[in-house]
Amino acid sequence: MGKYLITGEKALKGEVKVGGAKNAALPIIASALLADSPGVLEDIPRLRDVTNLCRIIEDMGAKVERNEHQIKIDPTTVYKSEADHELARTLRASYYILGVMLAKEGHARTTLPGGCNIGNRPIDLHLKGFRALGADVRLDHGVVEVKADHLTGADIYLDYPSVGATINIMIAASRADGKTIIENAAREPEIVDLANFLTVMGANIKGVGTDVIKIEGVDKMHGVEHRIIPDRIEAGTYMIASAITRGDIFVRNVLTEHVKPVIAKMYEMGITVEEDIAGVRVKADGNLKSVDVKTLPYPGFPTDMQSQMMALLTQADETSMIIETVWENRFMHVDELKRMGARIKIDGHSAIIKPGRLTGAEVKATDLRAGAALILAGLAAEGKTKVSNIYHVERGYENIEKKLSSVGAEIKKISE
Template sequence: MWAARKSSDTLILINAFMRPLKAKFGKELLEVGKYIIEGLRPLKGEIKVGGAKNAALPIIAAALLADSPGVLEDIPQLRDVNNLCKIIEEMGAKVKISNHRIEIDPRTVFKSEADHELARKLRASYYILGVMLAKEGHARTTLPGGCNIGNRPIDLHLKGFRALGAEVNLDHGVVEVKADRLKGAEIYLDYPSVGATINIMIAASRAEGKTVIENAAREPEIVDLANFLTVMGAKIKGVGTDVIKIEGVSEMHGVEHRIIPDRIEAGTYMIAAAISKGDVFIRNVLTEHVKPLIAKMHEMGIVVEENIEGVRVTGQNDFKAVDVKTLPYPGFPTDMQSQMMALLTQTDETSLIIETVWENRFMHVDELKRMGADIKIDGHSALIKPGHLTGAEVRATDLRAGAALILAGLAAEGKTEVRDIYHVERGYEDIEKKLQLVGAKINKIS
């Protein structure tokens, strides 16, 4: 009773706060919109996966390292991508976007500070620090934003910059780094952070001498960035392992590069096929990148057929319960945890999820409970019991939580409304259109 009253009081306060904002910025605020989903419809057909958001963002930033224009292909059309393009445009770069293709000319960049309002909107804005520190010896931006899924400091990024010889100042949420000349160093990461590995690798690519990153992250998006930097002229070895070696170079040139497919988008549609008890071929998937999910789906009794072009997923009437533990790559990805939880509500027995990466990544649980899910949280663990999902009005608390609620809506009886979908649009391009193509009854209302 108390919790319900507290939630109601909070909603009243939020609405009171939003009313004057809607009066002033009505059109923009209404764009958050909602998805309306009618469940219990088996999906059938084919979905094509787009370029990886988490590869595209650092590569767009790293394009500024070049001394000549470059072209990026298979860029997803997402809010985060648009915001990062606005940041580098505001810094002076010439950016031309057309049909999943971006042309970037870095020769006109005239400042090394990212716009603070734009930087607050996405986590990847911190890559500007590594890029401009390497190229101009100075960079400044506010602490970045993104999904509120836990404490995400940039300590390891700054530790790496300091090791390379940079002076680091952090004051009232603004980060400034500068160095007369970066010099290679041996850097051990206390945790295999993806962002820190990327930022240090970018900065070291134009440092003087050799840099070694130990306990480096191994994600496919890091490999894609390293391939991009190498073609630009960088000298990088060991990528894909936990020890990366970089020999700094003084010049880099613009190139053409195609972004790898998005493994998280692929995994989301694989679960969509299974949870709807459908039969869907997901095209443009590098199956090596989704092996942890495929393994768990096989354990659950879901048929997953792999070939060179993608995967075919056929849902079953009954799913077996499994235990899942999120880990850095090549373990089960934290970005698939909430989607997997939606699927595990449909199993025959109790399943367990242990979240080891982010401490605040169970915010979707309360929303799934609104739909009838039986889930109990104990610290970093979640016990998911079999349950019958019914449609409800729910809210996307973050990007992947929003995807999980859409998936739950596909399996729920009746109508589900997913609100605050601007989170979802940060990481999925036209998710409702792709699902409509395979028979889902889902509509977006702006």
């Protein structure tokens, strides 16, 4: 199994380009099955999760042709509504097959999805939405089955602005009879990208980007060409890579509006951030001021950037605090950072981070974003760091070692 070997204390300088957003690409790939003709998707990142989702829809009968960052999907040959159970267990996004095939064929079946173990992630809100639309939902021994002779629009209030539930309900409602209103909907940019994709395909969706989404169901949808938005979490990770190494990196292909919470905290820390239409330049050459961070649904500070920010805050001049409000088990990286000398104390949903010098160590990625945090810590640490369980990282970052190497990092992938 591979590891990343990192030699730290090197200021990173240069330019790195961000790829397409994983969390936008996955529901869009699944939703391409709603069309009655082939479509083309651009800027699709080459990631494990993307590969596994493509394998799932191929197993269902779709024809998938991949070429670098382009995917052509022909949904006209799909012949079954069940996702392969072993593949579904490898990624969270496999649950989008439920909304897609329920809308397309009136039936879908899959095992409860997998993904990172960062907390309790039930799909209750997804199922609540399907039931409201008229579906019969059955959950038996970890297998979910949804059926409906026809779906009917409904008013649905989400108890929490869940990204996954908002997406799944929006997908199913796009082919339902009548109007659906989703209240307390999630507002993430990835949802907006999906809605734009569905709209060009023929869907009738209004209000996306607000907490009330209105969908008027349609009978038919057609294949289209669509380019995925840039990955805001990958962008934020490279922004922190520049800051934590006291570097100077221009991160290209960034929609700065999507990373405003990260930029705001960097300003507070005394980091220079220059916004440009093509991206953002991050430069840090002095002391880093301590800040407090609280994760929240968009447009708040993203939980997917919490662990990376924690790595950065170990290098601040005074004590900082992070409050995690989204996932209850998202501090698993703390013990690994402590192996590197980090001074962090957990108190419930809060982490108290004191300044201190990091030193290289052997650590393991406990989940996708934790792995990114350990790489960042290794870039700042004295000596060598080995990060194992890197399959987690490869689920969400395409060639992270090559991109970091291109701006001066001493990082390589090794086999042991």
